[in-house]
Amino acid sequence: VTSDIRVLTEPDDLNRAFEVFAVGLGLTLPAGTDAAELTEPGRVLGAFVPGPDGGPDDLVGTASAFTSWLIVPGGARVGQGALTDVGVLPTHTRRGLATAMLRRQLEEISARGESIATLRASEATIYERFGFGAASSLVSAELLVDRARPRPTLPAAGPVRYVEPDEAGELMPRIYDRVGFVGATGRPERWWRAQAWFGAATASAARRVVVHGVPGAEDGFLRYHSTSTNWMAPDPTLVVDDLVATTPEALSGLLRFLSSIDLVARVVLPKLPLDHGLEELLLDRRAIRTTGVSDETWLRLVDVEAALAARTYALSAPAGAGAGTAVTIEVRDRQLPTNDGGYRVEASGVKRTEDAPDLSTDVAALGAAYLGGVSWRQLALAGRVREHTPGALAAADALFRTTRPPFAGTMF
Numbered sequence: 001v002t003s004d005i006r007v008l009t010e011p012d013d014l015n016r017a018f019e020v021f022a023v024g025l026g027l028t029l030p031a032g033t034d035a036a037e038l039t040e041p042g043r044v045l046g047a048f049v050p051g052p053d054g055g056p057d058d059l060v061g062t063a064s065a066f067t068s069w070l071i072v073p074g075g076a077r078v079g080q081g082a083l084t085d086v087g088v089l090p091t092h093t094r095r096g097l098a099t100a101m102l103r104r105q106l107e108e109i110s111a112r113g114e115s116i117a118t119l120r121a122s123e124a125t126i127y128e129r130f131g132f133g134a135a136s137s138l139v140s141a142e143l144l145v146d147r148a149r150p151r152p153t154l155p156a157a158g159p160v161r162y163v164e165p166d167e168a169g170e171l172m173p174r175i176y177d178r179v180g181f182v183g184a185t186g187r188p189e190r191w192w193r194a195q196a197w198f199g200a201a202t203a204s205a206a207r208r209v210v211v212h213g214v215p216g217a218e219d220g221f222l223r224y225h226s227t228s229t230n231w232m233a234p235d236p237t238l239v240v241d242d243l244v245a246t247t248p249e250a251l252s253g254l255l256r257f258l259s260s261i262d263l264v265a266r267v268v269l270p271k272l273p274l275d276h277g278l279e280e281l282l283l284d285r286r287a288i289r290t291t292g293v294s295d296e297t298w299l300r301l302v303d304v305e306a307a308l309a310a311r312t313y314a315l316s317a318p319a320g321a322g323a324g325t326a327v328t329i330e331v332r333d334r335q336l337p338t339n340d341g342g343y344r345v346e347a348s349g350v351k352r353t354e355d356a357p358d359l360s361t362d363v364a365a366l367g368a369a370y371l372g373g374v375s376w377r378q379l380a381l382a383g384r385v386r387e388h389t390p391g392a393l394a395a396a397d398a399l400f401r402t403t404r405p406p407f408a409g410t411m412f
């Protein structure tokens, strides 16, 4: 189909693009939505097709990005393009519009010098073809408040208090900026604005913010909403939309708070890391139960060499596990062929090489392995990597492994 991919700048086009995205995802936009407030100038694309009867072109698809960072193993904050709001009108799907928009976004991300792109996928079958791999996971869990008693050995907590939107709007980004875990994703001002907008669009109940720590030294917060509008509801439930604890004291204080709210039977925690370990913090470890595990960060290396060089290797390799071994990985990248080639990875760094490869893979599988969330062994079981040199998979695992599973906890 003849289509034209354009950067959208006019407020009407931006709003129309939001509408197209909403139709694609079956959402209803709240009245008064102003797309210009929620998107980054210059990073919203529209796909146009010729209008009926030779009239003006119709905007039928959209794909946006925003400027962000990603914490990679070793702790560096690497510039990334965060892809979001991808949608094509149901009348115009399966004719290559998403492909054309994603190609353009990847070129744009590359031109901006961002070596990584990430996204959250509505379906797990869409993005591998564009070079993305599922690189981190989310756990959802439920806390049964009546049974939840934090262990008395938890670190002494500071005060917790409710904050009003204005103060919350200032405090939350400040606290969030201190996070240091692998997979953490930068939240620009527009992301915070989009949260407020999304809250208004999806929940009838009010959103509340509770912070931990003495004023001036706050170190954690949670945002939550209640799903019941009636205090006599049979199973009063509270949903934690965001839980950020940058110290053990903050986690202790926020967990104590959640375990002690009157008139709440269940607390739903939809965004926890795989290794959250909250069971260990409770006297009755069955007061919290896992309700699901899902893929979270879909990651693409846009500049393979720069991205590989940005992380560290062999952080936690046990002695003798091959940490000292170099592994040469041959990478194939259909969309961005400048990435094709061999990369020699070792604890001291990464460089391009013409040497015969020890492993061969494609850029999507490399994206899955990049943060340490998926092992090379698993990728080999799936037939997504070929081992040419015996022992190379184990050596690559020793290099790529991280101490904690990657996690973002940030939806976009």
Ligand SMILES: CC(C)(COP(=O)(O)OP(=O)(O)OC[C@H]1O[C@@H](n2cnc3c(N)ncnc32)[C@H](O)[C@@H]1OP(=O)(O)O)[C@@H](O)C(=O)NCCC(=O)NCCS
Pocket (backbone or CB within 6 Å): 024, 025, 085, 086, 087, 088, 089, 092, 093, 094, 095, 096, 097, 098, 099, 100, 120, 121, 122, 123, 125, 126, 129
């Ligand atoms: C997902 C979506 C953007 C794809 O748009 P599209 O213009 O139809 O995609 P394309 O025509 O470029 O498809 C490219 C390829 O992906 C495949 N594909 C697209 N959407 C797919 C899906 N949902 N599941 C499986 N495969 C899909 C196509 O079959 C095609 O495969 P091919 O290259 O082997 O022929 C569109 O279906 C949509 O808007 N869906 C609803 C909203 C949504 O899920 N957005 C994503 C938010 S993360």
